[in-house]
Amino acid sequence: MASPAIDSSVASPVLGNVLRLSKVKHGMRYIKIPGVPYGAVCVFIRFLYSSCYEEEELQKFVLHLLVLSHSYSVPALKRACICLLEEGLLTRENVIDVLQLARNCDAPRLAFICVRMVVKDFKSISSTEGWKVMKRANPALEQELVESVVEADTRKQERQRKMEDKKVYLQLYEAMEALLHICKDGCRTIGPHDKVLKGSQVTCNFPACKGLETLVRHFANCKTRVPGGCVHCKRMWQLLELHSRMCNEPDSCKVPLCRHFKEKMQQQSKKDETKWKLLVSKVVAAKNAVGSFSSRRSGLL
Ligand SMILES: [Zn+2]
Ligand SMILES: [Zn+2]
Ligand SMILES: [Zn+2]
Incomplete structure (x- = not known):
């Protein structure tokens, strides 16, 4: 991405540093943000300049924007992404991905909500594609989630017995x-x-x-x-x-x-x-x- 002369350090201290260290080419500083769709980067840059976003675009790229806002330390955007996810964008299909992102991006409440959702709806979530991928890549997390489900079951039985x-x-x-x-x-x-x-x-x-x-x-x-x-x-x-x-x-x-x-x-x-x-x-x-x-x-x- 090419950055005109803005003081990015105000909106994102991390990005500010990256820009300062980047090379100047044709009077512009260029940095690379790999692995993120162009549209997500656009929303991100727009937010840095204006603190604004279109709800629809934020929804579309919410996972990428969560990672970007966390990596480049843009707390206001990160909060917006977390809120959006917590308040209705979580689905059976994406909850496992969101959980892993939430853990990586230091969003403990979102992670907690995800785990709660898995416990509540274990049967259908454990048959999703996201679960299968996670199972291969992160067996420790699978183990942890299964244990949470078992614990919740035991607690429920205990409550019923009482x-x-x-x-x-x-x-x-x-x-x-x-x-x-x-x-x-x-x-x-x-x-x-x-x-x-x-x-x-x-x-x-x-x-x-x-x-x-x-x-x-x-x-x-x-x-x-x-x-x-x-x-x-x-x-x-x-x-x-x-x-x-x-x-x-x-x-x-x-x-x-x-x-x-x-x-x-x-x-x-x-x-x-x-x-x-x-x-x-x-x-x-x-x-x-x-x-x-x-x-x-x-x-x-
Ligand atoms: Zn008798
Ligand atoms: Zn008596
Ligand atoms: Zn009587």
Whole structure:
């Protein structure tokens, strides 16, 4: 490219230096910018003189202009290129190329966005031409990206597992609420002897009440003679014990066996104690998590 006498050092300190060191031929200084299409160089030079560009041209040569603006240290143009890429020019086809350029041109946020896109859409991006070329030329990057995808998958599974756990603890908490409610007020067909029950037609706000009613009925009538009871009876025993572990008023408590379990706790093994304490803390945490997001059943405790 031929440069008339401008002070390129203002627009690009690197280009300024290159020009200063270049030879003068026919009163002009010439430098070569290899490997860049003519159109991209035109946009670049125009920007150096005027700080202006046509959006359309910038889009067309954005990758070349990113390299030029980085190599010749023209931060304003580099920012424009990065913005354009971040805000919509990334595609499945070019994301791998852009990622490599972003790394080479010191554009960490753009690189991060590219990696995120690869992780999200690994299946189709890993079958693009860009991926195949990168795989041959830069196997370390391929390895890195595959690892990112695996990590993201693991994190996602971990999150799902935690969500499911939380759901279980929340259900236990709801069972605790319903148990207290049934033993104190009675609901539908079961309750304390001194309460008048309103039968199955009544609507109840405790989500676990219906299930617990069925379980209590089973518990009272179970004929399965296996040591420790059938699965349903075992479940009931667990719920009763969990209640007792969480109960602060064993003396006035209406829940069956509450005192009994409190007394039994005196002789429990260290291992049992730790196990139950952990369960109680998780159930309480699940309750608190719900309480902080909504007050759907506030006032019923
Ligand atoms: Zn109820
Ligand atoms: Zn049973
Ligand atoms: Zn109790």
